Amino acid sequence: xxxxxxxxxxxxxxxxxxxxxxxxxxxxxxxxxxxxxxxxxxxxxxxxxxxxxxxxxxxxxxxxxxxxxxxxxxxxxxxxxxxxxxxxxxxxxxxxxxxxxxxxxxxxxxxxxxxxxxxxxxxxxxxxxxxxxxxxxxxxxxxxxxxxxxxxxxxxxxxxxxx
Numbered sequence: 167x168x169x170x171x172x173x174x175x176x177x178x179x180x181x182x183x184x185x186x187x188x189x190x191x192x193x194x195x196x197x198x199x200x201x202x203x204x205x206x207x208x209x210x211x212x213x214x215x216x217x218x219x220x221x222x223x224x225x226x227x228x229x230x231x232x233x234x235x236x237x238x239x240x241x242x243x244x245x246x247x248x249x250x251x252x253x254x255x256x257x258x259x260x261x262x263x264x265x266x267x268x269x270x271x272x273x274x275x276x277x278x279x280x281x282x283x284x285x286x287x288x289x290x291x292x293x294x295x296x297x298x299x300x301x302x303x304x305x306x307x308x309x310x311x312x313x314x315x316x317x318x319x320x321x322x323x324x325x326x327x328x329x
Contacts, residue, residue, distance in 0.1 A: 218288070219251075256272070
């Protein structure tokens with residue numbers, strides 16, 4: 167049987183460690199930067215928002231969630247933040263759900279630079295994975311492969327930061 171890239175990705179995704187296992191130990195003064203970026207599956211009407219919590223010191227993705235742009239999705243991001251990182255101070259843009267969900271959050275404008283690392287990370291994601299570029303011929307055809315590709319990228323990214 168010929169192995170397709172899709173089959174290989176499915177098999178390989180089952181071997182990936184949990185994102186939490188790729189993280190360095192948090193320090194008492196660590197800060198998380200929060201942001202979300204828009205993507206889509208199959209057509210631009212099928213928006214998917216990637217919610218990200220990035221550790222400022224290590225530049226590792228601590229948690230992420232793919233959903234809509236609602237408070238419920240923000241809560242799902244919060245649930246995925248490892249317990250040892252939940253005490254960290256957080257910075258986000260002025261998107262209201264962050265202040266409702268993250269207790270230690272400070273909303274700030276981009277000009278203050280408190281979310282510049284996560285904004286830069288969003289650019290890295292868009293540069294490295296064509297399916298996350300705003301205007302592109304590359305796109306995910308299914309939610310499954312959208313999430314597998316993102317997980318693979320985040321885990322390898324986190325591991326590359328510590329090596």
